[in-house]
Amino acid sequence: MFKFIKKVLKGGWSNFRRQGFLSFATSLIIFIVVSLATSLYFFEQGVSFVSDKIRDKMDVSVYFKENVTRESILEIREKVIKMPEVKSAEYVSAEEAYERFEKNHQDDDYLKSLWAIQVNPFSASLLIKTNQTEDYKAVSQYFKTEEMAPYVREVNDYKRGMVIEKFSNMANTIEKVGFFLTIFLSLVALVIAYNTVRLSIYSQRMEIKVMHLVGAKNNFIKWPFLIQGALCGFFASLVCLILFYVLFYFLKDSLVSITEGFDIYAIYMNNLSLVIMIQFGTGIGLGLISSYFAVRKYLKG
Amino acid sequence: MIEFKKVTKDYVSNIGKEVKPALKDISFSVKEGEFVTLCGRSGAGKTTILKMIACEEKPNSGNVFFFGQDTSKIKKGQAFAIRQQVGFIFQDFKLLSYKTVFENVFYALEVTNQENKKTQDDVMRVLDLVGLSKKFNRFPRELSGGEQQRVCIARALIHRPKVILADEPTGNLDPYHSRDIMKMLMKINEGGATIILSTHDKEIVNSIKKRVITVEDGKIIRDEENGMFFI
Numbered sequence: 389m390f391k392f393i394k395k396v397l398k399g400g401w402s403n404f405r406r407q408g409f410l411s412f413a414t415s416l417i418i419f420i421v422v423s424l425a426t427s428l429y430f431f432e433q434g435v436s437f438v439s440d441k442i443r444d445k446m447d448v449s450v451y452f453k454e455n456v457t458r459e460s461i462l463e464i465r466e467k468v469i470k471m472p473e474v475k476s477a478e479y480v481s482a483e484e485a486y487e488r489f490e491k492n493h494q495d496d497d498y499l500k501s502l503w504a505i506q507v508n509p510f511s512a513s514l515l516i517k518t519n520q521t522e523d524y525k526a527v528s529q530y531f532k533t534e535e536m537a538p539y540v541r542e543v544n545d546y547k548r549g550m551v552i553e554k555f556s557n558m559a560n561t562i563e564k565v566g567f568f569l570t571i572f573l574s575l576v577a578l579v580i581a582y583n584t585v586r587l588s589i590y591s592q593r594m595e596i597k598v599m600h601l602v603g604a605k606n607n608f609i610k611w612p613f614l615i616q617g618a619l620c621g622f623f624a625s626l627v628c629l630i631l632f633y634v635l636f637y638f639l640k641d642s643l644v645s646i647t648e649g650f651d652i653y654a655i656y657m658n659n660l661s662l663v664i665m666i667q668f669g670t671g672i673g674l675g676l677i678s679s680y681f682a683v684r685k686y687l688k689g
Numbered sequence: 690m691i692e693f694k695k696v697t698k699d700y701v702s703n704i705g706k707e708v709k710p711a712l713k714d715i716s717f718s719v720k721e722g723e724f725v726t727l728c729g730r731s732g733a734g735k736t737t738i739l740k741m742i743a744c745e746e747k748p749n750s751g752n753v754f755f756f757g758q759d760t761s762k763i764k765k766g767q768a769f770a771i772r773q774q775v776g777f778i779f780q781d782f783k784l785l786s787y788k789t790v791f792e793n794v795f796y797a798l799e800v801t802n803q804e805n806k807k808t809q810d811d812v813m814r815v816l817d818l819v820g821l822s823k824k825f826n827r828f829p830r831e832l833s834g835g836e837q838q839r840v841c842i843a844r845a846l847i848h849r850p851k852v853i854l855a856d857e858p859t860g861n862l863d864p865y866h867s868r869d870i871m872k873m874l875m876k877i878n879e880g881g882a883t884i885i886l887s888t889h890d891k892e893i894v895n896s897i898k899k900r901v902i903t904v905e906d907g908k909i910i911r912d913e914e915n916g917m918f919f920i
Contacts, residue, residue, distance in 0.1 A: 395799060406787040598783040601743065602844070603773035604800040606766065 396608070400615020410588050411620055417584040418624035418671050421577040425670045426632055426663065428570040430652060435566060437650045439559040446555075448524055449544040450514045450531050456539045461512055464539065468516060471530070473523035478515040485510035511541060578674065585617055585678035589686070596686045606687045613683045614676055621675030625667040632656065632663075690883065691742060691852065692718040696751035698737055698907075711737045713907040714751070719852075719885060724878040727887045728894050728918055729904035735887040738904070739854045742885070743775050744768035756851065773801045776845030780857035782837040784829040784844075790816065791825040794843045801848050808847075815843045819873065835866030842873060852883040859890060867893065894918035 404411050452461055461479060468477050480488070486508050518524050530536065531543045589596075592613075599609045633656065640653035656663060698712040712734045719725050727735040740746040741753045744760050745768075753760045755771055763771065776797075777783075784793050794812045798804045816822045819839040829837055838858060845853050855874060859867035871893055878884045888894060894901060894917065901916025902909055 391802075403787055594783070595785055595787075598785060599796075599800075600769070601745070601772060601777050601783070602797055602800055603769050603775075604796075605769050608800060 392608075396611035397615055399612035400619060403612055403616045404619045407588075407616075410591070411616070414581075414584050414588055414617075414620040414675075415624040415627075417577070417581040418621050418674055419628055421574065421581050421674055422621075422625050422628045422667050422671045423632075424570060424574045424577050425666055426628060428567070428574065429663070429666055430655070431566050431570060432563075433655055434647070434650060434652070435559065435563040438647060439563065441648065442555045442559055444517070446517070446524070448516045448518070448528050448531075450516065450540055451511045451542040451544065452513065452539055453541045454511060456512070458512065460539065461514065464536075465514055468514065468527070468530075471527065473518050473520070473526050475517045475519045477517075480513050480515060482508055482510050482512050485513065581674055582678045582681075585620075585675065586682040589613060589679065589682040593686050596683065610680075610683050610687060614679045617675035617679030618672050619675070621671035621673070622668065624675075625671030628667050628671070629664065690719055690721045690756060691885075692752075692754040693738070693741075694752045694754070696741065696748045696753060698734075698741070698746060698748050710907050712748070715904075715907070715909050716751075717902060717909060717912060719883065721851075721883055722878075722881055724875070724884045724897065724899040725886070726894055726897060726899060726901045726916070727885065727904055728889060728901055730889055733889075733904040734907040735889075735904055736856055737907075739856050739885065739887055742852070742854060743777060744771045769800075773848070774851045776848070776850035776853040778838070778841050778845045778853065778855040778858045780860040782829070782834075782841045782861075784837055784840055786829055789826050789828055790821055790832070790840050793829070793840055794847050797844045797848045803848060812843075812847060815847050818846075819843045833866075834862050835869065838862060838866065838870055839873070842870070842877075846877065846882075850882075852885065853877065855884065855886045857888055858886070859888070859893060864892075871897070891918040 458481065465477050465479055468474055489510065516527055518527055528543055531540050596609055636653040636656045640651055643650055643652050694716055696712055696715050697710070700709045700711050701707070702709065715734075715738075727738060729735055737746060741748060741760065742755060744763055747761050751761075755774075758771070760768075760771060785796065788796065791812060794815060795804060795809070798808050798812070813822055813825065816825055819842055821836060821839055821843070824832065824836065829840070832840065838861075841858075845855075853874075858874070859870050862870065867890070874884055874886065875897070886897075898915050900914050901911070901918070903911035903916070
């Protein structure tokens with residue numbers, strides 16, 4: 389058994405090495421498929437990040453009347469936080485709201501107007517984030533009930549709610565379209581890769597016949613071709629792994645600044661074992677399976 | 690050793706499903722150590738006879754016996770066992786283009802699980818026999834037609850087959866190379882190997898002066914010891 393394995397490995401490696409151009413062409417096509425598979429993974433990561441980022445900025449702001457005490461607001465906060473739809477509820481006092489405004493508008497004329505009136509126009513508020521986008525309505529409705537009327541001055545969600553929904557729908561659509569587009573392109577590349585491998589084995593069909601005539605068994609003929617296909621996939625995946633590493637390394641700063649924090653390089657390194665599995669699984673699997681089906685046809689004869 | 694008993698073979702064309710008879714009820718036998726020449730015009734059925742011995746084709750009726758084994762009853766996946774006992778020399782050489790001369794010859798040993806250090810030396814000895822020991826690491830594309838045919842002969846010999854089938858081995862060669870190849874085959878036969886040669890070359894048939902089976906339109910029309918080529 390060991391002798392057989394050694395023979396076929398040697399034969400497969402020899403074929404791969406000596407058929408330089410054919411091996412290169414096949415590896416190149418497999419590289420495209422592996423790149424698409426990797427791109428799909430990181431595209432999903434990116435869209436997920438951006439969607440979470442957008443959703444993170446969405447909140448329901450509840451402004452309380454001036455006579456409502458801090459303790460009352462905190463009590464309401466305790467009730468709200470127990471709601472299953474609510475992810476978090478942050479209490480912002482009037483003073484804190486003033487300070488935040490000062491910080492965000494340091495160079496604006498708004499500040500001068502604020503200083504002119506010499507009164508804090510801001511009220512205490514609760515900034516509430518929900519688990520799902522759809523939950524905002526339920527939370528917002530709660531604060532518009534009669535029970536809350538004595539406490540609540542304003543619930544700021546209506547217009548923002550529309551924006552929230554639009555952004556949410558847009559993010560979902562981009563995610564779906566991108567996913568299906570990548571799947572489609574991957575399938576196209578897969579078909580091209582499969583046919584490239586088939587063509588390369590087709591070009592060797594006479595050699596397969598000769599091997600039969602010399603008395604070789606089917607397994608002895610088949611396995612070097614499978615090894616050859618797997619090697620094409622292996623090297624395609626290796627190049628892809630290195631290329632994406634280099635690409636992400638140089639792109640990381642630009643991406644972080646554009647997307648406010650999407651560190652693609654960090655994601656790549658943190659999920660390296662999964663990335664390797666995806667790339668080598670796709671590459672070697674494609675090489676092996678394509679070779680198997682291609683050579684099988686000529687072994688039947 | 691090899692026996693054909695009332696063998697008939699028809700080929701059916703893919704277009705129009707036309708039936709073309711290749712062999713019609715032929716019977717003959719070949720003894721061990723014989724040198725038999727199958728001669729006849731192109732399309733007479735010579736190659737079909739060789740293919741049947743090597744289990745590449747099965748008869749529509751009749752039986753082909755190879756050392757007592759009925760090859761028509763062998764399953765496709767088991768044909769390799771017969772082929773490992775046969776050395777095949779092809780008109781178009783049929784060398785493996787991505788293997789060197791040494792590897793092409795050695796391949797015949799690998800498929801029969803005979804490869805080891807000693808047999809590696811045997812390969813070099815056989816290459817020396819055919820005059821190609823200095824070109825053992827060349828690829829087929831780097832050899833002339835005559836040299837490629839000699840590699841083919843070496844591959845056919847190396848695993849000491851029971852019978853050597855030569856299908857128009859000089860068909861693609863000039864007269865000088867053809868003469869060398871035939872000398873080599875004669876020498877191999879003198880060593881005890883059974884050889885069945887298929888050719889339509891009159892000069893070769895007449896120079897060998899061995900048993901000649903003449904095939905025409907799928908039938909054996911003549912079978913003579915010390916035969917000659919007849920038109």
